[in-house]
Amino acid sequence: MSNDANMHGHAGVITHHEVHYDEHHVHHHKETFITKYVFSQDHKTIGKQFLITGIIWAIIGGLFSVLFRLQLGFPEQTFPILETFFGKWAKGGVIQPEFYYALVTIHGTVLVFFVLTAGLSGTFANLLIPLQIGARDMASPFLNMLSYWFFFIASVIMFSSLFVHTGPASGGWTSYPPLSALHQAGQGSKIGMDLWLVSMAMFIVSSLLGGLNYIATILNMRTKGMSMTRMPLTMWAILFTAILGVLSFPVLLSGAILLLFDRNLGTSFYLSDIYVAGQILPNEGGSAILFQHLFWFFGHPEVYIILLPAMGMVSEILSVNSRKPIFGYMAMVGSLFAICILAFLVWAHHMFVTGLNPFLGAFFVLLTLLIAVPSAIKVFNWLTTLWRGNIRFTPATLFAIGFVSLFISGGLTGLFLGNSTIDIHLHDTKFVVAHFHIVMGVASMFGMFAGIYQWFPKMFGRFLNHTLGYIHFWVTMVGAYLIFWPMHYEGLAGVPRRYLDLRDWHSFNKFDDLNKMITVVSIIVFAVQLMFVFNFFYSIFKGRKVRTQNPWGSNTLEWTTPINPGHGNWPGEIPEVHRWAYDYAKDGREFIPQAEPVGANESKDH
Amino acid sequence: MQTTFIILILLLGFLITFQIAKASEYVAVMRGEEKSRKQNNRINGFLLLVFLILGLIGVYYNNEKLGGKILQFGSAASDHGHDVDNMMKITLIITGIVFVITQFILFFFAYKYQESDKRKAYYYPHNNKLEVLWTAVPAIVLTVMVGFGLFYWFRITGEAPENAMQVEVTGSQFKWEFRYPGKDKVIGKKFYRAIDEGANNPLGQLWEDSTNKDDIYVPPGDPMHLVVNKPVKLIINSKDVIHDVGLAHFRLKMDAVPGTPTTMWFTPIKTTMQMMQETGDPDFVYEISCDQLCGQGHFGMRGRIIVESQEEFDLWMAKQKPKFYLAHPALDPDAPKKDSTDNKLAAATPQLRQ
Structure with missing residues (x-):
């Protein structure tokens, strides 16, 4: 592929955009409130919409976890306040099992999909892609807008499911049939489950529209000189994330549609030989395990859809704030690629104990543990990036360092679970809960926080309050380990996940104090997240103003735009790129922005 | 009251933190x-x-x-x-x-x-x-x-050894039922459409299959009995949704999937008594936990296993009556004969013909 030809093509596109832009700005600017803030086609506004919607969902999802932690920590106590708010679901101030499972299910669904997929990719892909590759906007701003509004519809449907009289879905965020397929199997398998599935379908549409747009934009709309290997790692990570999403979400959609058919049209895709609630069902010949294959063929890539953007942002933030190039740029890209490929080849490690053919299982063990190799490369490269740096501990840097720490801890426990021999014992215990919360949940949250602290100035032209940021980091970091580290021990004692009361179990009834401690810590951590949310909204309006164009001394293109960029990002021409994104500390200079031409005497290291 | 108090404290703490944070900026x-x-x-x-x-x-x-x-x-x-x-x-x-x-x-x-002002970052x-x-x-x-x-x-x-005893495990919301093959060492056929709890057939055993006649049924709540140092192969079924036979002390686990039987085999090497001594816990019991979310009673879906010597096991087994005779008391040779036997036989025959 000839690079020059490519560049030429870009120039054409860019000119077109410029004309469009000038028309808009030089003459008058007829943007109403609706087009500017609601049905906006500006990628920056759409990113903010994703972020704020994600934050609202994170509060709901987090609050739900506090509620079910109350039950886990204090099963013998009553909380009359819960009955005031939730009525029959917390009769006598005790969380009812059906309510507990609904809370767990919605907590998982919301955090995985609405916060860590839409809130993370949606926010930063939209915000950063055009800014970092040097484009006026996305390839299709209209599809981009639709992507947000489909997410909004999905949110509304999911939210409404909380208020139906039989309650929301309660079969876990994986919603395995037959439990999720049979209305008779429980309250949460009634209308709440249908709403869950429809909401998911809308969400998938949103992800696909977004993902296709991200890929098209990154591949086609890079500014002059921005070859693929000059892109910041955030862009690579988002590109691979989008590819994973585009290839895997349709599989979930098919799984969800078949499940809707089984629920409402009498088909037997997942159902066979069932006697439930005293009733013999006519369905024969389906396979309950089929759904798990479809779900996890999507579900495992989903883990990386959540993790990769965080990895990309962490790489960028660590490099900028260490004032040092990221170590092993090509290895970082290569390992992202390897993770992206392997993500599609490991799904059955979630199914070692379903009766899967052991011979087949062996391949999944091999491929699963293989992921540890690119993961190890990434960790070592991050560590080397810190080595002999000159590190500035902004809240973003701290969250990035926290991410690496959590990624190591959670990644290593993955070596237990990915090995089928150990998985037979630890599968579906608290060990799993601890593992994936650390490596995927909290780590990705940390990546997201790092991103918010780093790019908040670009989003709103103001800084977040850093003192609150430091408190936010330290409480969350200590809290995350206090909550999830000891939880591994519960798993090693065999305590199954999704048990709301261990008192009747002779083998498991020995973690009272631990569960109380975890609950108390999780309430504190949740309170501190609310403080962050307050900081976020307060700082949008009252935060310290950004006064310099490039507050972090960063090389990437987003910091060449005005402090409050309008639609179109650059008032004049889009800058041309002359170098990779990581010329920090080169030739005795602290940093050399990408847009700066290569000097005559510059050393040629990259 | 207590809850309100906690919320108030959190709010106060937040206000103070915020003021400090704001002040630090100035x-x-x-x-x-x-x-x-x-x-x-x-x-x-x-x-x-x-x-x-x-x-x-x-x-x-x-x-x-x-x-x-x-x-x-x-x-x-x-x-x-x-x-x-x-x-x-x-x-x-x-x-x-x-x-x-x-x-x-x-x-x-x-x-x-x-x-540090003294250091320059190293381009690497x-x-x-x-x-x-x-x-x-x-x-x-x-x-x-x-x-x-x-x-x-x-x-x-791998494959279970030839001499392994077989036990069938059936999960359903929210209980475990077990079945032993009886003297013929063959577990009789069953079909979910034959399930009829009213007629004492909770597993759907097909009575026309003669290997069913000596099968022993262990009702929910009663423990499974296993022999120490004797391999056992569990044949695992579910009636309704997916469950999971979780055996923490044996370090094993296998899903119970409706429509698709699964198997798992192992050799228990410690009797319940030995475990009581080893753990110093006189109430020790091997528990079966359901490890796959199966509905609102999931967390209470508990089964028990007793591991004992061959003699103890035989003694227990001798006391069990095949389910066939519980479902067809008229055909039970041990039952006291009554004159209405013929009627009962007639009532049982339609099922036999299925």
Whole structure:
């Protein structure tokens, strides 16, 4: 592929955009409130919409976890306040099992999909892609807008499911049939489950529209000189994330549609030989395990859809704030690629104990543990990036360092679970809960926080309050380990996940104090997240103003735009790129922005 | 009341924190932002070191507190459990070493290379030798782990020995039922459409299959009996949704899937009595936990297993009556004959013809 030809093509596109832009700005600017803030086609506004919607969902999802932690920590106590708010679901101030499972299910669904997929990719892909590759906007701003509004519809449907009289879905965020397929199997398998599935379908549409747009934009709309290997790692990570999403979400959609058919049209895709609630069902010949294959063929890539953007942002933030190039740029890209490929080849490690053919299982063990190799490369490269740096501990840097720490801890426990021999014992215990919360949940949250602290100035032209940021980091970091580290021990004692009361179990009834401690810590951590949310909204309006164009001394293109960029990002021409994104500390200079031409005497290291 | 109090305290704490945070911003402006930024940098760099040290102490303390409560490696009550324990030991040693080294490097580097006017960052974009090294070493270590893992995996999931006894396990919301093959050592056929709890046929046994006639049924709530040092093959079914036979002490687990029977075999190596002595717990009991979310009663779906000697087992078995006779009391040779026998036989025949 000839690079020059490519560049030429870009120039054409860019000119077109410029004309469009000038028309808009030089003459008058007829943007109403609706087009500017609601049905906006500006990628920056759409990113903010994703972020704020994600934050609202994170509060709901987090609050739900506090509620079910109350039950886990204090099963013998009553909380009359819960009955005031939730009525029959917390009769006598005790969380009812059906309510507990609904809370767990919605907590998982919301955090995985609405916060860590839409809130993370949606926010930063939209915000950063055009800014970092040097484009006026996305390839299709209209599809981009639709992507947000489909997410909004999905949110509304999911939210409404909380208020139906039989309650929301309660079969876990994986919603395995037959439990999720049979209305008779429980309250949460009634209308709440249908709403869950429809909401998911809308969400998938949103992800696909977004993902296709991200890929098209990154591949086609890079500014002059921005070859693929000059892109910041955030862009690579988002590109691979989008590819994973585009290839895997349709599989979930098919799984969800078949499940809707089984629920409402009498088909037997997942159902066979069932006697439930005293009733013999006519369905024969389906396979309950089929759904798990479809779900996890999507579900495992989903883990990386959540993790990769965080990895990309962490790489960028660590490099900028260490004032040092990221170590092993090509290895970082290569390992992202390897993770992206392997993500599609490991799904059955979630199914070692379903009766899967052991011979087949062996391949999944091999491929699963293989992921540890690119993961190890990434960790070592991050560590080397810190080595002999000159590190500035902004809240973003701290969250990035926290991410690496959590990624190591959670990644290593993955070596237990990915090995089928150990998985037979630890599968579906608290060990799993601890593992994936650390490596995927909290780590990705940390990546997201790092991103918010780093790019908040670009989003709103103001800084977040850093003192609150430091408190936010330290409480969350200590809290995350206090909550999830000891939880591994519960798993090693065999305590199954999704048990709301261990008192009747002779083998498991020995973690009272631990569960109380975890609950108390999780309430504190949740309170501190609310403080962050307050900081976020307060700082949008009252935060310290950004006064310099490039507050972090960063090389990437987003910091060449005005402090409050309008639609179109650059008032004049889009800058041309002359170098990779990581010329920090080169030739005795602290940093050399990408847009700066290569000097005559510059050393040629990259 | 208490809840309101807690919420009030949290609110108050938040207000104070916010005021301090706000004030610190003004102070920073007055003292010079650069200066206060550098001070923050030193504080956070120091805290990272503190976190490393306290964190590692915390890991140790946590292990002291909770290490005794887990299922100890090497204490598994089945042969396969020992394989699992061994694999866990190997993995724990390897990951433990990596954990300590990498976390140490991470926080130590962060502390050591914090911003200083005296230092200039070092331009170090890549080093192929290093990168090959830390691709190759993890790959080799992982090969070892995969090797051991698969060796044990195939041993655990391989064919059950010929002499293994069979027990059928059936899960349903939210209970476990067991079935033994009886004297003929063959578990009779069943079909879900034949389930009729009113007619004493909760599993849907097909009575026209003669191998069903001596099958022993263990109702929900009663324990499964197993013989120590005798391999057992569990044939696992579900009537409604997916359940999972979780045997923590044996370190084993297998899903119960409606429509698709699964199997799992192992050899219990410690009787319940032995476990009572070993754990010093006179109430010790092997528990079956449902490990796959199956509805609102999931957390209470508990079964029990008694592992005993062959003699004790035989004694127990001798007391059991085949389900066939419970479903057809008229055909029971032990039952006291009554004159209405013929009628009852007639009532039973339609089922026999199915």
